Amino acid sequence: MKKIFKLTDEKKHEDRVLEAVKHEIRKYVKREKKKKLEDSQNTYWDFDCKIGPTSESAKVVEYDDLIKALDAVKATGATECYVEILAKVVDKPLKEEVESMEDANN
Numbered sequence: 001m002k003k004i005f006k007l008t009d010e011k012k013h014e015d016r017v018l019e020a021v022k023h024e025i026r027k028y029v030k031r032e033k034k035k036k037l038e039d040s041q042n043t044y045w046d047f048d049c050k051i052g053p054t055s056e057s058a059k060v061v062e063y064d065d066l067i068k069a070l071d072a073v074k075a076t077g078a079t080e081c082y083v084e085i086l087a088k089v090v091d092k093p094l095k096e097e098v099e100s101m102e103d104a105n106n
Contacts, residue, residue, distance in 0.1 A: 001028050002084045004055075007074055018074055020065055025083065029063070032087040043089050050084040058082050 005021045008014060033045050052058030053071045053076065061069045063085075073081045093101075 002017075002055075003082075005081050005083060006079070007081055014074075018070070020039075021081070022070065025066065025070075025085070026081055028085060032044050032085075035087075037089060042092050046088050046090040046093060048084075048086045048088060050082070053078040053080070055082045055084075058084060 005024075007017055007021070009017050012020075029047065032047075035045070037043050037045070047063040048059040049061050049063050049066050051061055051066060051073060053073055059069070066083075066085075070081060070083070
């Protein structure tokens with residue numbers, strides 16, 4: 001999804017418009033996660049996200065930080081926001097790799 005969201009509306013309160021944008025983003029991600037994976041045992045859906053006042057100034061963020069970044073864009077006083085979310089299939093790390101990474105961190 002690549003979309004420019006309006007963050008202001010004459011007929012609605014700014015907070016309600018922002019909540020509607022957040023709802024649309026969450027709804028899109030939920031719909032993408034429902035799509036069938038070829039090898040559902042060893043893969044999962046991950047998302048590449050960009051957000052910013054314009055498409056040129058959009059910054060790459062993790063999906064977990066997307067909503068916080070949207071609030072930050074709104075706090076700057078922007079009237080619109082560019083959001084890009086691209087779904088991708090990612091292989092789950094093997095259990096042995098996860099354990100070795102945890103041992104390396106300790």
